Amino acid sequence: MTKTAAKNGVQPDHDIYLLDDQLTAEERAIRDKVRTFVAEELIPVINDYWERAEFPYELVPKLAELNIAGTVIQGNECPGMSRLAGALVSVELARGDGSFNTFFGVHSGLAMGSINIMGSEKQKQRWLPAMARMERIGAFALTEPDHGSDSVALETSARREGDEWVLNGAKRWIGNASHAHHVIIYARDAEDGQVKAFVLERTPEDDFPQGFKPTVIQGKIGKRAILQSQIAIEDLRIPEANRLQRCNSxxxxxxxxxxxxxxxxxxxxxxxxxxxxxxxxxxxxxxxxxxxxxxxxxxxxxxxxxxxxxxxxxxxxxxxxxxxxxxxxxxxxxxxxxxxxxxxxxxxxxxxxxxxxxxxxxxxxxxxxxxxxxxxxxxxxxxxxxxxxxxxxxxxxxxxxx
Incomplete structure (x- = not known):
């Protein structure tokens, strides 16, 4: 759409103030490739998945080909795009479907973001590349059954035993948790009371370790195609090497x-x-x-x-x-x-x-x-x-x- 058309003719789209004129060529290219993916791959199939309350796993490899996971994160095979480009990824995915956007946001924003912001350089190198390629999917386990708005009061506990931590508690509304490979679990240190972050790992071939049991929540009226879980955590053991080093409160x-x-x-x-x-x-x-x-x-x-x-x-x-x-x-x-x-x-x-x-x-x-x-x-x-x-x-x- 030209500026003249916007000023003098019919307004065919939403950008009446021509804000998209601020986009760089690279930002426009990122927006357009996500928009094409949404139009050609996501919208034609999402209603069926949404109605069945199932996640469209078939689309993950196609999404991975866009090389957008991690959005603004620099290094470790992440795209390092501008913040505006990262915002446009969310806009375009949500234009297609909220469930799929939430799947991506949990993986790329919350899980990868936690590792990038609170992990050591060694931990970033260990986990982020495979997540950027979407070979490993992430989840973010903060919310609890009794602590939503007051998440700062979380009760899941972590007790140090040698080179391991033993976690106990529960989480709820955790997107991707039932099929993720890396789950960022937040728990309160039983000794000093501070909240710490732990990365639960599993390989694609293995089930979740003993002590971690996600159950997909049923009966939702919205975001039906994103699988969100209630998680029971009982004597779950996670190595000290999997504690995000820069999360101390x-x-x-x-x-x-x-x-x-x-x-x-x-x-x-x-x-x-x-x-x-x-x-x-x-x-x-x-x-x-x-x-x-x-x-x-x-x-x-x-x-x-x-x-x-x-x-x-x-x-x-x-x-x-x-x-x-x-x-x-x-x-x-x-x-x-x-x-x-x-x-x-x-x-x-x-x-x-x-x-x-x-x-x-x-x-x-x-x-x-x-x-x-x-x-x-x-x-x-x-x-x-x-x-x-x-x-x-x-x-x-x-x-x-x-």
């Missing part, structure tokens, strides 16, 4: 969470763009009372407000990237982005479903998937309420929750 974990929380904002943008564009397309095709519904005032009003919200989310996401690049990204900034983007995107996908009417309930029209998946996005990596309290604490200097 929850503040270290927060470095990972702050870096990845922006990813939830980018995902929200992807869901919102997909729903908006589906609604525009449907409004131009659906005829009622002898006219396309896009010719009616109420529909145009909704589309205009949807575009405004999509644009607002995108501007916030691009600014978040700038702040991260400048080394100025803070936890309240990340929380505000997640809070605002998820809230706006939730409204956009809901309004898209309304424009499609009854047809918006059908998986074949995709909006229903984005609608229920946004319910998950609205909650995970910190609920709307918790994000608002983090921002509120930065405003008032008073913590309302701890």
């Amino acid at each position: 929850f503040k270290d974990i927060n470095k990972v969470l702050t870096a990845t929380r922006g990813g939830v904002a980018y995902e929200s943008l992807g869901h919102a763009i997909a729903a908006y564009e589906d609604a525009v397309r449907y409004a131009g095709e659906r005829v009622q009372f002898g006219r396309t519904i896009g010719s009616y005032q109420l529909v145009q009003n909704n589309l205009a407000n949807m575009l405004a919200e999509v644009t607002s989310i995108k501007q916030m996401c691009f600014r978040l990237v700038d702040l991260h690049n400048q080394g100025e990204l803070t936890s309240p900034m990340a929380s505000m982005a997640k809070m605002s983007a998820a809230k706006k995107a939730r409204w956009v996908v809901s309004t898209a479903r309304d424009i499609l009417g009854g047809n918006g309930l059908l998986l074949e029209n995709n909006v229903a998937r984005h609608l229920t998946d946004m319910e998950v996005v609205y909650t995970y990596e910190g609920t709307d309420s918790m994000q608002s309290l983090i921002v509120g604490r930065s405003i008032t200097g008073v913590s309302a929750f701890v």
Whole structure:
């Protein structure tokens, strides 16, 4: 789309403020290859997997060929792309499907990110290359059955015995855990009370070691194609060599969470763009009372407000990237982005479903998937309420929750 067309003609896509003009040739190439993968490989099959609540393992080798795992991580065979390119990967995958984006985000952002931020150089060299090639898949086990929003209070314990650690506890809502090769497990040191990180390893041929039992959670209404587990941990033994050397408190974990929380904002943008564009397309095709519904005032009003919200989310996401690049990204900034983007995107996908009417309930029209998946996005990596309290604490200097 040219600038002239955007100014003087029909607005065929979401980028009314021409923010994509800021992309470098490399960033545009990364966006386009992910977009092509989504259009040609993911969207044609994902509805069937989503409805069966199964993960599309067949797509992992094809995703690996894109060489995007690890996104911004430098070295150890990771792509080392710009932060904006990394954000665009999340946007494009979420435009296709939230479950598949979560699979990738857990592996590339949370698991690989934990190793990159908190591992020693030797540990990075040991684990990251195979994960970058997606020969080994990662999971991130922080959330517990009784500790979601207050994850800092986690109860899973770790006791040192010689060259090993013995872990006991439980985890819940852990994406990829049932099939991952490297699971980052967070546990509290029984001696000093500090939270530490451990890498559970298994080879593709082996089952999980004794003491680690993941059970896939059933009956979800959203993100149905990402397998999330409840994990029982009982006298699980992990070598000291598998403890991430630079994780010595929850503040270290927060470095990972702050870096990845922006990813939830980018995902929200992807869901919102997909729903908006589906609604525009449907409004131009659906005829009622002898006219396309896009010719009616109420529909145009909704589309205009949807575009405004999509644009607002995108501007916030691009600014978040700038702040991260400048080394100025803070936890309240990340929380505000997640809070605002998820809230706006939730409204956009809901309004898209309304424009499609009854047809918006059908998986074949995709909006229903984005609608229920946004319910998950609205909650995970910190609920709307918790994000608002983090921002509120930065405003008032008073913590309302701890």
